[in-house]
Amino acid sequence: MDKPAEMFGRDFEWGELTRFATLPGPRATLGVVSGRRRQGKTFLLDALTRAGGGFMFTATETTETDALRQFGEALARYRGQPTPFRFGHWDEAVTELMRIASPGGPTVAVIDEFPFLAKASPALPSIIQRALDPTAQHTNTPVRLLLCGSALSFMGRFLAGNAPLRGRAGLELVVPTLDFRLAAEFWEITDPHTALLTNAIVGGTPAYRREFAQGDTPTGPGDFDAWVTRAVLNPARLLFREARYLLAEEPELHDTALYHSVLAAIAAGNAARGGIADYLGRKATDLAHPLSVLQDVGMIAHEADAFRRNRSAYRIAEPLVAFYHAVMRPAWGDLERPGRAPEVWHRAQPTFRGRVVAPHFKRICREWARWHASPETHGGQVTRVAGGTVNDPSAKTRHEVDVAVHGENGDGREALLAIGEAKWNDVMGMGHLERLRHIRTLLTARGAATDTTRLECYSSAGFTDELRRLADDDPRIQLIDPLRLYHGD
Known part of the structure; x- marks a missing residue:
């Protein structure tokens, strides 16, 4: 399935959805799509069903009886039937849904805003679980069922612990926000x-x-x-x-x-x-x-x-x-x-x-250090990035570190590759560098850093000429401005 031209990015998400939608095999399979609101989940799933001729039902916050009526009408329209299905309970509806695929190949079926249905019908996850059991698969067609929801707390519990559908999903896709x-x-x-x-x-x-x-x-x-x-x-x-x-x-x-x-x-x-x-x-x-x-x-x-x-x-x-x-x-x-x-x-x-x-x-700087900076920038392969505080006993104070980069420095062990300070609208100079050097000394005394731990200055307003000259001569000093955040590594 070709990704629609109007879809921006989402190459990974589209690839995983199309892979799931075209999985070979005669049995019905389950996938779960979640993510915060407004991220384009419905747009993705609608494009998927249109590209593959699948079925999509978007639930609303209503009663079980009304939801079954809406579902029966939507399924009948998809099947080309002149009269809607009249389901008395979800057992009937799910059984009919599992029959929509032709023997020749898989068919996608999407239930969007699934938490609305589960709220009105708490037994629905168990009904779907029963329909996916090996003992029931002989009556199913190769439906690729995707359940989607934006209620993250519900979706988090949906596949956790002793939940009915735990271990049943062949796809657990989280649609994230776009990075900066x-x-x-x-x-x-x-x-x-x-x-x-x-x-x-x-x-x-x-x-x-x-x-x-x-x-x-x-x-x-x-x-x-x-x-x-x-x-x-x-x-x-x-x-x-x-x-x-x-x-x-x-x-x-x-x-x-x-x-x-x-x-x-x-x-x-x-x-x-x-x-x-x-x-x-x-x-x-x-x-x-x-x-x-x-x-x-x-x-x-x-x-x-x-x-x-x-x-x-x-x-x-x-x-x-x-x-x-x-x-x-x-x-x-x-x-x-x-x-x-x-x-x-x-x-x-x-x-x-x-x-x-x-x-x-500061958060953007940490994100850049984790996902966009090259190993050469930090002096090793990054494993985690966070902010932190360092005690200074002699001065009876604490120092904030905006960017602390941990990773592997070549011998397979985790090391503190770099520490950094991020300033918005402040031109950074030698005073900022000396502060980072002092923090590195404190961390080295604790065995948490070494002389090779790099010092990184992040600023939206730029750097003094003296600091730039030092950075040009010493790769252990890294200067990162907005242009590098967006286009460099």
């Missing part, structure tokens, strides 16, 4: 600095450009502020309320006020559970459940410290949510009044640069 390089290409932004700023707001969610911004993109540095006010802070545009809707659409988030408060605390710079609790005026133990739920639904990420395994930090995983809580939520009353966006945006500049762009830039 692909996102810039998708948004057709050629200026790296503008691409970074845009990514700090909308991330790599494809729908935000086409459906939500309706193709409106910042044309360059001079258009970025105007684009924010007309496309993001404009109450008539879809992006304006999207961050609120993302939480409202998650079935696991019952007390949305609490979850919004937790996200606001993280957006304000509180990365540890204790800091979040202090911000909200609650006990740290009270936040175990909301933090766990937000992590399960993909709203936040919980990242271990690179040097202290008993220490970790929370961050908001969806840039638009971080932008909403840092910039939009505090000024929501003003923003709802047409024409106030430019004034609000002007006031919010320090917050945007400090609480949104700066931490996002």
Whole structure:
């Protein structure tokens, strides 16, 4: 199956889906597709069924009886029958679904938004499991059944532990957001600095450009502020309320006020559970459940410290949510009044640069170090990248390391290949390099680093001439600017 010309990227996902769809063999097989909302899962699956002549049913949030009626009507249309199927229960519906393939070859059958059906009919996963049992396969045709859902907490439990379909799926595909390089290409932004700023707001969610911004993109540095006010802070545009809707659409988030408060605390710079609790005026133990739920639904990420395994930090995983809580939520009353966006945006500049762009830039730098930098840049093959803190006993302080690169240095053992500092809008010079050298000395004394551990400076504003001269003569000093982030290794 040829990938549709209008489909951007997704080569890996399309390849896996088409491989599954054309698997030879007479038996029915199961695949599961998941991912956060707005990533193009439905677009992918619709293209797959159209390319292969398959069946696709998109569920809605309704009762079991109504869902069976809708499913029977859709299946009858696909089979070319003049009257719809009248299924009394899902046993009948699944049995009929497993018969749609011709003996000559496999046929794809997609059930999109499957969590809606399972919520109304909790026995449905068990019914599908029974239909896939070897004892029932003699009545099946070679159907390639794909179940798709955006409710990450449900989809995570779907194939875990003692779940009925555990071990039944021949495909478990997660459709991710576009990484920062692909996102810039998708948004057709050629200026790296503008691409970074845009990514700090909308991330790599494809729908935000086409459906939500309706193709409106910042044309360059001079258009970025105007684009924010007309496309993001404009109450008539879809992006304006999207961050609120993302939480409202998650079935696991019952007390949305609490979850919004937790996200606001993280957006304000509180990365540890204790800091979040202090911000909200609650006990740290009270936040175990909301933090766990937000992590399960993909709203936040919980990242271990690179040097202290008993220490970790929370961050908001969806840039638009971080932008909403840092910039939009505090000024929501003003923003709802047409024409106030430019004034609000002007006031919010320090917050945007400090609480949104700066931490996002650090995350992009870690992503580049992990997935885009060459082994020659770090001096070895990378195995993990994270941020971390290093104690300085003599100075009675701690130093933050924005980028800590671990990997194999040639002898097969893990080593600290590089440490780096990331600064947004700061020209980096000798002071930043000396700070990294001091941290390397502290880590070397602990046996965690060596003299060959590289020092990396990440800056969107550039570097002093003295620092550039040193880096030109010493490969252990690496300078990374936005142009290298987007186009170099």
